[in-house]
Amino acid sequence: MLNKIITLAFITLLLGSNTLFAEDTELPILSGVGGNFSAINADGQTIEFSNFAGNIVVIAFGYTNCADICPFTLGYLKRLYAALSLEEQTKTKIVFVTIDPEYDTPGHLKAFIGHFNKNFIGLSGTQEQVDYIVSLFQAEYNKLSVLNIPTQNIRRVNPKLFANSEEEKQDSASLYSHSVTLYLIDKEGFTRSLEYTGTPIDEFTAKIRQLINE
């Protein structure tokens, strides 16, 4: 019997060395990407990102006035979240950080995010807080008006009504281009993978499960 145990242990040792640390399944800590920060949640309370410790977090950057990519990203995140079991969902937080805190008040953000999933978390803050979070994750955003990109014909999820043409012109300053990266963060707050809406859902959920089971 002992011989069998030793043989099996040896086989496991060999198998382990070939499979457990295969290059394609390893999710290294991405040094310098992310970190702790303060923000305002949808209830208007200040939170620390470290409060999410123990959970897997997926962070996306965007804004509610976004013409295309943000609703698409949140739709993708909705499908991603739905592909997790209920138990996995309780261990996974989907966080949407606005890059337009002036327009995206906590209440506004809550209503927008709620269209996709009530468990999703919208984070806002002062411009300074938001810029700090963006810099921590080395994301980027730019006002389209600064880039001289015409914005008047861009369709929106939340159409705005304008009293006059001047107001409409000023509004062009509220549209942005921004990073599309989705940051997968482990229970200790380390960024472990960078994804986007092109990542197959089953591939992304497998990574989430891998981090849950660590």
Next chain:
Amino acid sequence: MMKSILAIILLLAGAVASISTAYADVEQRVEYTTSLNSMASVVMNWYGSLITTNKDAIFVAVDNRWTDYRSHYPENISQIKITSSDLTKLEGSSQYQFKVASLISYSTAEGKQSQIINEIFVFDVSLLSLPVIKSLSLEKSEKVAAVESDKFTSSHYKAREFAYAWLAYLDGVELAPSLSSTSWIDTADYTLKIGHKKIQGSVRSIREQRKQYLTKGGHLLRSIDVEKKESKSTLLLTVIAEWKGVNQSGKPVLAKIRQEITVRVLEDKTWKVLAIDEQHLIPDIAPWIGLLC
């Protein structure tokens, strides 16, 4: 009862296998990168010191035992372009073979000339010590049509010799003579920014503190850019390196490292580093990284 023991032993065996494999991978990475960086630094010093025309950098003197070998190079070399290199470990030994092919441009009374030289350096390398050239052999030497360039000068090699030696030092290899000549290791300011953490101090102290994040692994040089500042005696080197390894908890870590190194070129053309600013960037793990919509 027996089944439980079996399950526990299998679990333990799996865990031991995982850890031992991860560490074996890391050990391999450490050996490869430290050897590569320290040997590459010696090779850069070798070629840089051959350039005598428009010499704008100073190099550590090459051991006298290679004087005869170096006589096969032409005189008045102005440029050396390394066209290919190949590093392999010689089986069953602590020796590495570095094959280098280069295109050497030089001047004679007849005008500009060029020559292809293929040669093999064999290094004796013991981990964390400076490598020693064990043997050299000339594989090919052939005159070709003259090639003009102003890129591969002595300063080109100086920057690379410095960068490789510096990365080797960060990985724990002893200080190369080129880094210790002006004692800047004891005086330069080193600022390290990783996410929300920012620490500042001497080179030795930051190198130690850095180990809690980048504990065991190695740097690979990805690019180096040299910019002359307004004061011609000051250079700004931008070094991009990749680090792979494990942190102090044994978790795998990947870092894309950007270092801005401010260097004062002294009157005798030796380099004195004034400051190092290091930041860890998003690694280039997918083509869409940095994409804005």
